[in-house]
Amino acid sequence: MTYLSTDNVENHFHDVVIIGSGGAGMRCALQLADAGHRVAIVTKVLPTRSHTVAAQGGINASLGNVLSDHWHWHMYDTVKGSDYLGDQDAIEYMCRAAPRIVRELEHQGVTFSRLENGTIYQRAFGGQSREFGEGGQALRTCAAADRTGHAILHTLYQQNLRAGTHFYQEFFALDLITDQDGCHGVMAWDIANGTYHLFQAKAVILATGGAGRVFKTTTNAHICTGDGGALVLDAGLPVEDMEFFQFHPTGIADIGPLITEGVRGEGGYLLNAEGERFMERYAPTAKDLASRDVVSRAIALEIRAGRGCGPNKDYVLLKLDHLGEELIMKRLPNIHELALRFAGVDCTKEPIPVQPTMHYTMGGIPTNYHTEVVYTDGDDTEKVCGGLYAIGEAACVSVHGANRLGGNSLLEIVVFGHACGERVNAFLKQRRYHPPLDKDCWKKAVARVEKWFHSTDREDGPRVSDVRKRMQTIMQDHFSVYRTEDVMREGVEQIEAVAKELKQARMDDACRLFNTELVEALELENLMGLARVTAAGALARTESRGAHARDDYPDRDDQLWQKHTLAKIGESGVELDYKPVRTQPMTVASFPPKKRVY
Amino acid sequence: MAEIIKLSVFRFDPEKDDKPFMQTYEVPLLKSGMKLLDALNYIKWEIDGTLTYRRSCGEGVCGSDGLNINGVNGLACITPIEGLKQPIHVRPLPSMHVIRDLVVDMDHFFDQYRQIKPWLQSESPMPEHERLQSPEDRERLDGSYECILCGCCTTSCPSWWWNGDRFLGPAALLQANRWIVDSRDEATGERLDQLEDAFRLYRCHQIMNCMEACPKELNPTAAIGHIRRKLLSRKS
Numbered sequence: 001m002t003y004l005s006t007d008n009v010e011n012h013f014h015d016v017v018i019i020g021s022g023g024a025g026m027r028c029a030l031q032l033a034d035a036g037h038r039v040a041i042v043t044k045v046l047p048t049r050s051h052t053v054a055a056q057g058g059i060n061a062s063l064g065n066v067l068s069d070h071w072h073w074h075m076y077d078t079v080k081g082s083d084y085l086g087d088q089d090a091i092e093y094m095c096r097a098a099p100r101i102v103r104e105l106e107h108q109g110v111t112f113s114r115l116e117n118g119t120i121y122q123r124a125f126g127g128q129s130r131e132f133g134e135g136g137q138a139l140r141t142c143a144a145a146d147r148t149g150h151a152i153l154h155t156l157y158q159q160n161l162r163a164g165t166h167f168y169q170e171f172f173a174l175d176l177i178t179d180q181d182g183c184h185g186v187m188a189w190d191i192a193n194g195t196y197h198l199f200q201a202k203a204v205i206l207a208t209g210g211a212g213r214v215f216k217t218t219t220n221a222h223i224c225t226g227d228g229g230a231l232v233l234d235a236g237l238p239v240e241d242m243e244f245f246q247f248h249p250t251g252i253a254d255i256g257p258l259i260t261e262g263v264r265g266e267g268g269y270l271l272n273a274e275g276e277r278f279m280e281r282y283a284p285t286a287k288d289l290a291s292r293d294v295v296s297r298a299i300a301l302e303i304r305a306g307r308g309c310g311p312n313k314d315y316v317l318l319k320l321d322h323l324g325e326e327l328i329m330k331r332l333p334n335i336h337e338l339a340l341r342f343a344g345v346d347c348t349k350e351p352i353p354v355q356p357t358m359h360y361t362m363g364g365i366p367t368n369y370h371t372e373v374v375y376t377d378g379d380d381t382e383k384v385c386g387g388l389y390a391i392g393e394a395a396c397v398s399v400h401g402a403n404r405l406g407g408n409s410l411l412e413i414v415v416f417g418h419a420c421g422e423r424v425n426a427f428l429k430q431r432r433y434h435p436p437l438d439k440d441c442w443k444k445a446v447a448r449v450e451k452w453f454h455s456t457d458r459e460d461g462p463r464v465s466d467v468r469k470r471m472q473t474i475m476q477d478h479f480s481v482y483r484t485e486d487v488m489r490e491g492v493e494q495i496e497a498v499a500k501e502l503k504q505a506r507m508d509d510a511c512r513l514f515n516t517e518l519v520e521a522l523e524l525e526n527l528m529g530l531a532r533v534t535a536a537g538a539l540a541r542t543e544s545r546g547a548h549a550r551d552d553y554p555d556r557d558d559q560l561w562q563k564h565t566l567a568k569i570g571e572s573g574v575e576l577d578y579k580p581v582r583t584q585p586m587t588v589a590s591f592p593p594k595k596r597v598y
Numbered sequence: 599m600a601e602i603i604k605l606s607v608f609r610f611d612p613e614k615d616d617k618p619f620m621q622t623y624e625v626p627l628l629k630s631g632m633k634l635l636d637a638l639n640y641i642k643w644e645i646d647g648t649l650t651y652r653r654s655c656g657e658g659v660c661g662s663d664g665l666n667i668n669g670v671n672g673l674a675c676i677t678p679i680e681g682l683k684q685p686i687h688v689r690p691l692p693s694m695h696v697i698r699d700l701v702v703d704m705d706h707f708f709d710q711y712r713q714i715k716p717w718l719q720s721e722s723p724m725p726e727h728e729r730l731q732s733p734e735d736r737e738r739l740d741g742s743y744e745c746i747l748c749g750c751c752t753t754s755c756p757s758w759w760w761n762g763d764r765f766l767g768p769a770a771l772l773q774a775n776r777w778i779v780d781s782r783d784e785a786t787g788e789r790l791d792q793l794e795d796a797f798r799l800y801r802c803h804q805i806m807n808c809m810e811a812c813p814k815e816l817n818p819t820a821a822i823g824h825i826r827r828k829l830l831s832r833k834s
Contacts, residue, residue, distance in 0.1 A: 046704060048747050049652075049660040106728040109718035109782070111736065111743045118730030147744060150659060154743075158717040192697055221655040255631075257657040338657060341676050344631055465643035508647030511613050514698040517647040 009187075009196045009442045014040040014166070015428055017186055017201035019173045019228060021047035023149070024392025024413035024420075025207030026156035026165075031421025033163035037428060040166045042173060042188050042199060044223065044519065047157050051209055051221040052413065055149025056334060057262035058123060058141035059105075059414070060407035061098035065119045066139040071095040073130055074140060076591060078408060081127045081291050082401025083546035084562060084593040085241070087582035090369035090397045094408075097415045102142050105414060110155045111144050113331070123331075124265040125406045127291035127598070137289060141407040146260050146334045149410060171197065172519055173227060174445035176204065176235045177437060182386025183235075183373075184435055187445030191519060194512030196449075198442055202431040203387050203424045206231065206373075207417070210361035210393040212245075213523070214531045216469075216476040218358040219251050219258040223523075228394035230526030232365050233533070237375050237385065238566040238577065240396040241363035242530060243538035244547045246404055247481050249295040251357025252343050253315035258359065259335055259352055261406040264288040266331055268320035270299070271351065272307040278316075283598040290598035293403040293547050296356035300481040303355070310353060317351035324348075356481050360409060362400045362547065363534075365390035366566065366579075369397060369586075371420035376566060381579040387431065389424060391416045398564065401581075402546020452521050455506035464521045467505050470498050471524070471531055479538055484551045488539040495535045496573065499528050533567035536574040541565065558593045600626035603637060604685035607649065610696050618696070622685060634686065635663055635674040638700075650699035658813060661748030664691055665700055671750035671811040691753040693762065707749050710766050714774040714792070719785035735781040742776035742821060744814050745769065751808035751818050757801045765801035766793075768808035768818030775821035778828060786828075794829055 016032050018025045021043035033039045041047070062069035075095040079086055106112055106120060113121035125141040144151035160167075170191040177185040177198070185200040211226025212218040229239045249270070250259040264270075269288045272278045282298040283290035290298075299316050308314050320328065325348040328336055339347040366374050367390050368382055377383040392413040399412055455461070478491025502524065509517040543557040544550050566577040583590045603625045610618035623645060625637045635653055642649045651674070654660040658676035665674050666689040668682055679686070694702035720729075752758050752767035766774070774793060777783050793799040799822065808818040 045652075045654055045662070046708070049654040049662045051655065051660075053660050053746075054655050054657065103728050107718075107724050109780075111739050112728070114731050114733045114736045116733060118732050120728050144743075147659075150746070151743060155717075161712050162715075162717045192701075221660065223654045334659075341658065341678075342631065463643075463647065465647070469643075509650075511611050511648065511698070513612055514650055514701050516650050516652075517642070 009198050012040065012197060012199045013434060014038045014199060014201050016040070016203045016205065016424055017042055017199045018205040018207055019043070019186060020050070020207035020209060020392070020394065021045070021167070022050035022207060022209050022392060022413065023052035023153055023156060023410065024417040025205065026153070026160050027414045027417025028205055028207065028391060028420045029165045030156060030159050030163055031418055032424060033160065033165045035425050038166070040168055040199060042168045042171045042186065044170060044172045044191065044227070046169050047167060048154060049223070050153060051224055052149045052153040054221060054258065055410050056146045056258060056260035057125060057265065058143035058148045058407050059102060059152070059410035060125070060128070060140045060405070061102035061142055061411065062095070062140060063099050063102065063120060063122060063142065065115055066122050067130065069130065069138055069140055071098060072588065073132060073138065074098065076132045077128050077138070078399065078405055079591045080133070080596060081403055081405040083403055083556065083596060084558065085398070085401030085545060085564070085581060087369070087398050088585040088590055089582050090399045092585040092588060093369045093419070094399050094411060094415045097418070098411055101414050101418060105152060105155065108155050108159050110151045113143050113145055123262055124289060126261050126264065126289045126295070127286070127405045137286070141262070141265065143262065145330070146262055146332045152410060152414070172522060173231060174448055174522070176231050177441050178235050179438065181435065183388035184437060187442055189449055192514050194515065196442065196446055200434045200437065202428055202434060203389060205420060205424065206365060206388070206390040206394050207392050208394040211527060211530045212358055212361060214472065214475050214527050214534065215245070215358040216472040217251070217254070217256050219248055219256050220358070225523035225527050226361065226530040227523070227526050228390060229364055230529050232373070233529045233569050236568065237373065238366060238568045239364060239530070239533055240366040240564050240566055241398060242534040242567060243541055243565060244362035244402050245358055245534070246292055246360035246362060246547050247296040247356040248359035249292055249299055249356055250318050250354040251359065252338070253310070253353040253355045255342050256357050257338050257342050259318060259338065259354055260332070261292070263318060263320050263332060263335060266320070266327065267323050268318055271317045271319055272302045273309045273313065274307055278302055286598035291403055292406065293549070294598055296481055297549055299356050315353045315355040318354045319351040320347055321349055321351070360404055361393055362396070362398070362402065362404055364394050364396035366564070367395050367397050369419070370423045371395065371397070371416050372423065376577060376579060387427070389420050391420045402548060448522070449518065452507055452518050453510060456508065456510040458506045461504040461506045462501055464505050464507050464517065464524055467498060467502050468520070468524045468527070471495065471528060474498060475531055475534070479535060482549055482551055483538060488535070492535045492539050495531055499532055502528055529569055532569065532574050536576060537565045537567055540576055562593065603627055603679055605637060606685040606687050608689040609699055611698060627679065630680070632679045633675055634667060634677045634679060634682070634688070637679060638674060650701055652701055659746060661746035664748035664750045666690065666692055671754045673748060673750070673813045676813060691749055693753055693759040704749060706762070707752060707769070708747070710770040711747065711773060714766065714770050715789070716773050716777065718777070718780070718783055720782060721784055729782045731781050738779050739776060741816055742772050742779070745772055745816060746814060748813065750811040750813055754807040754811040756805055756807065757803055761797060761801050764797035766798050768822070771799065771802070771825065772816060772818040772821045775825050778825065790825070790829055790832065793825055799825060
């Protein structure tokens with residue numbers, strides 16, 4: 001079967017290749033492996049190191065274990081939370097599927113916290129209501145203490161061990177193999193052994209997570225470098241809505257580790273330097289449990305007004321000591337540990353210093369609600385790219401629109417991981433064989449790596465780490481919680497300049513075995529493309545919506561801007577296009593845009 | 599002038615080096631509360647791009663950066679520089695095959711985890727709702743489900759150093775106990791059968807290094823003790 005003109009590339013044949021071993025990739029792998037397919041997970045880390053592990057607060061489902069609930073109310077909250085940029089067919093699909101998929105996680109072994117009657121414990125989270133906003137706070141977020149992501153990721157890993165999924169661990173995806181019929185595989189680099197591998201597959205699923213590392217301060221792991229989005233850009237396909245990065249209101253000040261919204265769900269609240277519970281002014285009803293974009297903007301305004309705490313007046317305080325040590329140690333033990341280790345604060349006695357911190361990538365690879373990757377072809381804005389799928393934070397399906405609700409990301413990964421498994425299962429009945437590949441299809445990926453090895457011969461040019469630092473600083477300074485025209489315009493110029501610098505960059509390490517500097521260089525290439533489209537998309541969007549807040553355009557403009565941004569990178573730079581929001585749900589009536597009040 | 603931290607780091611490049619050596623680095627103290635991972639990152643990003651180690655979350659939940667730090671196993675990302683004797687000796691996890699520098703081969707460790715069948719086994723039909731579990735039964739999983747599989751405990755265990763091919767080691771046994779304890783799991787008998795073996799379980803001599811080493815403050819020795827008592831009680 002080897003017809004490739006090199007012996008340096010090892011060939012693998014699988015029915016399905018999934019790139020990424022987080023919750024989305026592993027939920028999908030489980031579905032397909034249990035259906036009897038040969039499934040490979042290609043992941044740049046060991047599976048339990050994936051960033052799903054860091055999710056804390058919980059997963060939303062209208063189980064109604066504490067207070068009566070309905071998926072339709074959950075859907076309303078999600079549409080409103082998305083600032084009407086979410087696609088309502090996908091949102092309906094997700095909220096409908098939530099109760100079943102969460103119970104299924106329990107059946108698979110997730111260690112959910114329990115209520116007295118033995119059912120799953122559910123807590124309050126931001127932006128969630130009953131009766132379409134009229135019935136007060138909902139209790140919808142299913143939790144395993146404050147380690148819900150860890151519990152889910154480990155359970156899914158365990159289930160994949162049972163199901164016999166093939167893991168290719170510490171393999172870095174370099175290039176998608178595509179032609180006019182779609183996607184047929186991926187080239188990857190074995191990090192430990194320094195060898196090239198061509199994975200042929202009838203379906204390729206991108207489950208590579210977010211791109212938080214485009215910013216300097218982030219709650220995201222070092223590995224969150226938007227690899228899937230970058231692969232898609234590189235294949236000439238667009239990414240969607242990349243200007244929408246969520247700033248979580250409560251990252252530990254200056255350092256980044258996340259303090260879950262569950263702290264406020266359990267009754268914690270924010271204080272400014274004057275000791276005022278300021279969220280009462282910004283969101284009279286929901287207060288500290290307003291949507292994340294609302295709370296982050298409120299904190300930014302407090303800091304701007306000089307009411308921040310600390311020597312630089314640049315953070316606020318999250319108070320939870322009044323909840324009592326017993327509740328904190330039972331429901332929020334991990335927060336206690338993180339605050340102690342990273343802020344030096346015993347949160348059973350003192351408040352935690354927090355500030356808005358880059359947390360979540362709402363944008364990503366455009367898909368329909370079947371998780372098929374779509375692009376615009378003439379009048380068809382939802383044309384399917386055959387054999388290519390995207391799920392989880394890497395995708396933009398889009399259930400989060402301009403702002404994600406807490407507890408909806410763990411839900412998204414399992415719901416669409418499952419949905420993708422179903423869809424691919426059907427697709428494999430049509431695509432029975434691996435199509436023949438172009439004989440040179442491996443070359444681009446090899447060139448991508450080899451140029452970095454050549455760079456070790458040079459003394460001139462910036463180091464990879466220097467370029468990355470500059471990119472992250474530019475993004476942090478020019479595209480943070482509040483954005484303005486001049487600052488962004490300068491940011492776009494600087495990002496374009498630093499992207500050119502990357503072409504001259506070099507690395508120190510010439511060793512082929514476990515070369516982590518090479519991995520960082522490849523990751524930086526991935527981040528850079530996404531930073532460029534983020535910058536361009538943000539500058540172009542002359543309105544404020546969800547996480548994209550502008551001083552110069554403070555209002556949402558539904559006439560002009562209730563549409564998704566599509567960005568590609570061409571010869572002459574970033575090319576922007578737009579497509580309508582799918583406002584028509586699957587079965588229920590559409591929720592038309594209205595003013596968001598919390 | 600910033601305070602300087604001295605480190606002595608284990609280096610081994612299998613392409614070039616016949617044997618490993620210790621390399622010294624000097625890093626400025628960047629901030630109070632600085633962690634060892636910050637120092638390693640500083641070396642990699644500012645001084646020497648060839649230094650090789652694993653890292654991911656940077657906050658002690660993913661388990662990537664288990665290292666031997668001044669002779670004690672721990673996670674680089676949550677180990678504060680302050681309080682460590684200098685020069686800080688940083689080595690890979692003990693007794694493990696070194697791939698390069700601080701990166702070790704974790705395959706056997708994860709294979710032993712797989713051997714205990716770490717998934718819920720139940721013959722009962724799935725209920726329409728969740729399987730019910732009382733808060734008390736759920737509480738019995740605290741202290742074991744939090745394991746991040748970093749390997750700090752297992753690689754600190756002298757019994758595992760000697761018999762690691764057959765003794766499962768503290769991390770896998772902690773997880774074995776997690777499933778024995780779980781009120782939803784129905785394979786307790788088979789799990790105990792599997793463990794009733796002079797090597798797999800009984801090589802534990804209660805040295806308790808594992809408990810000392812665990813960065814999540816879990817206690818594998820206690821879990822192993824629980825399995826032993828379970829085995830005893832089913833004999834009587």
